[in-house]
Amino acid sequence: MRYFPLIWSALWRRPGRTMLVLLQVAVAFALFGLLQGMKTGVDEAIEKVRADVLFVGQSVQGEAPLPFAYMDRIRQVPGVQAVTFADGLLGTYRKPSDVVFMLAIEPSAMWLTLVPDIFKVLPQDLEALRRTRTGALITADVGKKYGWHVGDRIALTSSTLQRNGSGTWPFDIVGMVTDHEFGEAGFIVGNYSYLDEARALNKGTVRNFYVVVSDPRRAEAVGEAIDRTFANSASGTQSGSFRENAQQEMQSIGDLDFAIRWIVSAVLVALVFSTATMTMQTIRERTPELAVLKTVGFGDGTVFVLVAAESLLVYVAAALAGLALACVAFPLADKYVPGLSMPVEVVAIGVLGAVLVALVSVSVPGLRAAHLNVVDALAGR
C-alpha cells in the first residue's frame, strides 16, 4: 500500500494515454456486460417463472373461446390442485390510440398466490373488487398515464358490445395492482361477472384457465391430460406451464450463446493485444526511471508488482465503469429484450476477467521491466 503514490504518479505520467486505455477497456466491458447480462437475465427470468402453473388456452388461435363449464372438468383431472380463469376486454380510453386491456377475473383468494407471474394484488384491493361489480384495479403506470386515481369513474370504448348495444364500459377504480411487464399498453383488472353479464356475445366463455398442479414435475403430464379431456369437444385446449411458455418465448435469445461467446473472445484478444503493446511502449519510455528505482534498491519482483499493479488498477476500474455503463443501458435495451439484469455473478466474472486480461497483457512488458539491466538502462543502451 505504501507504494500507492508511486503507482498513481506512474499512471498519470501520460494522462491522455491512460484515459484512452481506460475508455477502451470500459467500452469492451460494457459490451461484455450487455451480452452476458442479456443471457443471464433471460435464464434468471425463466427460473423465476412458476413451473407449477399451467396456462390452458385455445388449441387453435381465433377459434371460439373456451366454455366456462370446462372449469369443473379440469378440476377433476388428477394432479390438479386449483383452477381459476381469466377473460379480457380490449378497449380504448378517449383516443383510439390509448389502448387499455381489462383482464376480467373472478376475485378469488387464488389471485393472492398466483403472483407474481400475472400481477400482484393486496387482500384489501381484491376485497374492494369483490364488493364493487363495476370495480377496477389499476397499475401505477396506467394511472400516471391517464391521470386516474382510486375513486375515479372511467369509461372504456370497446368493440365488444353490451346487451343494450352500447360499446361503452364504465369502471369504478377501487384499488391498485402491480403488474408484470405488460409493456406500454394500459392494463386494468376487473370483474368477470360484470363482463359476462353485460356482454351481448360469447356468454359463459373465458379466454383461458390457470391451473395450479400439485407437483411441478408432473405439470407436463397434467397438461396433456387436460388437452386429451377436451380433444373431441367443440373447442380444444392447449396447455403449457408458465415456465415452458417463457422458455419458448426466450428461445431465440438463448440460442445466441454461440455468437456471444465468439464476440466476447474476439474483444478480449483485441484488448490483450492493444493494452500489452501500450504497456510495452510505456515501459520503453520509462526505462531510465525504472533503472533508477532498481538502483535505489527495488528488487525485480517489486518492480514487476509495481508495473502489474498499474495495469490491474486501470483494468478493474475500467471494467467496473463499463459494467455500470451496461446497467445504465439496460432500460434502453429493455424494449427489445425484456428482463435484462446484471446479477452479482456477471459482475464477479467481469472483474475476474479484467484481472486475468490485465495479468496476461502485463506479463511480457512486466517481465521486461523486472529484468532490466541497470547499467545498460541508465546508459541509454
Add this chain to the structure above:
Amino acid sequence: MSLLKQTALLLRMSLLGLPQRLGLVCTTVVGVTCAVGVLVSMLAMGVGARREAMANVRPDRASLLSVGALAPAQSSIAKATAVLVRDLPGIRRSASGEPIAVPQVSVFVQARRRISHTAVGFPMLGSGPGLTDYAPELRLTAGRMFRPGLRELIASNYCASEYEHFAAGDARVIQGSEWRVVGNFDLGRTEGVCIVYADADTILSAFGRDSYNQVNVMLQSPATFTELVEAIKANPLLRVEARHEAELAAANMQQVNGILDFVSYFVGTVLALAATIGAANSLYALVDSRRRELATLRAVGFGSPPVIASTLSEAILLALPGALIGAGLAWLLFNGRAASPFGFRFHLAVTPSLTLVGIVWALCMGLIGGLLPAVRAARVPVTVALRAT
C-alpha cells in the same frame, strides 16, 4: 515543393519506419481485425439466413392469397374458391394433365427438442393433391408419401434429427388423435426449419377448420404471371391475389433479418468504438515516438497540412490490412458454418459485398482514430519537440 509531393514523401518516410514500431502497428491491425471480423461474421448470419430462405424460390411459382392478406396466416381461401382457381390461365399442367394448383393450410403444432426436451411450436402444412408436382425438389429419403384421408404425415430430415418422434414409423398425438409419421424427406438444401406435410383435408377436419390459407400454383413460365393476374382481375367472384413465391419468402424473413441486422450493427459499432480508441492510442504513441523527426521536418520547411494528411493516410493504410484479415478470418472460420439462433438453422455466408462493408467500416475507424494524433503531430511547437529527449 507541392502539397501532394510533401505528403507522399512524409508518408513514404513513416511507412519505411513502421518495421521499427511493429508492436504499435500490430495493435491497430489486431483491433481493426477483431472489430471487422465480428461485424462481418454477424452480418453473415443475416445474409446466410436470407440466402437459405430464398434457395428454393423459383420465378415460375406463385401463391394465391385472399385479398388484403399480408401473409398466408391472415389469408383464408374457401374450398369452393380453391376449385375455381384451378381453371385460371397461365397455370402449368402436370404429366397427368391436371393443373398444378395445390391448396395449402397451416396449423400450429408443438414438438420437443431431442436434446433439451423443450417444446417448440412450428407450423404443420396441409397440402392438397399434387404436392410433388408443385415441389419437385421434395425428395423422400425414407418411407413413403402420406395418403389422402388418413392421419399420416411426412417430416423433413431436420425435424427427424432435431425433434422427438418425427422419424418414419413414429406415431405422435396431434389434436387428441394419433398421427403416423410415414416418411422423411429433404428439399435439396439443408432446410433450416422443421417442415411437416400432411393431407390438407385431413387437417381441416381434425382442426375443425373449413378453409385453406393459400393455393400454390406452378406457372407455365415466369412470364405467365401477368396473364394469371389479369384473369383474376377479370373475375370479380375470385377474391384472391397472386403473389410471387419470392415476395412471400422475403416477407417471411423480414422480421428475423431486422433483428439480426440490428444486433450485428449494434455490436459492430461498440467493437469499432473500442478498436478506434485503441488505434488512436497507438497512433498517438507512434506520433510521439517520431516527435523529433517530425519537428525536424517542419523546421526544414514541411507544412502542417502535409503532416496531417500523411498521418491520416498512414492510419487508413494500417486499418486496411485489419479489414482484409478480419473478413478473411470470418470467411475461414464461419463461412458455411451452421447456426441456429432463431429456432431455425442456416449457414453463414461471407460474401464479397460483406467484405466491402468491412473495409468501409475499417476505413472509418482509421480516419477517426487518426484524426487527433494527426492534428497533434502537426501542432507540437518545433522548439519544444526538438528540445525533448
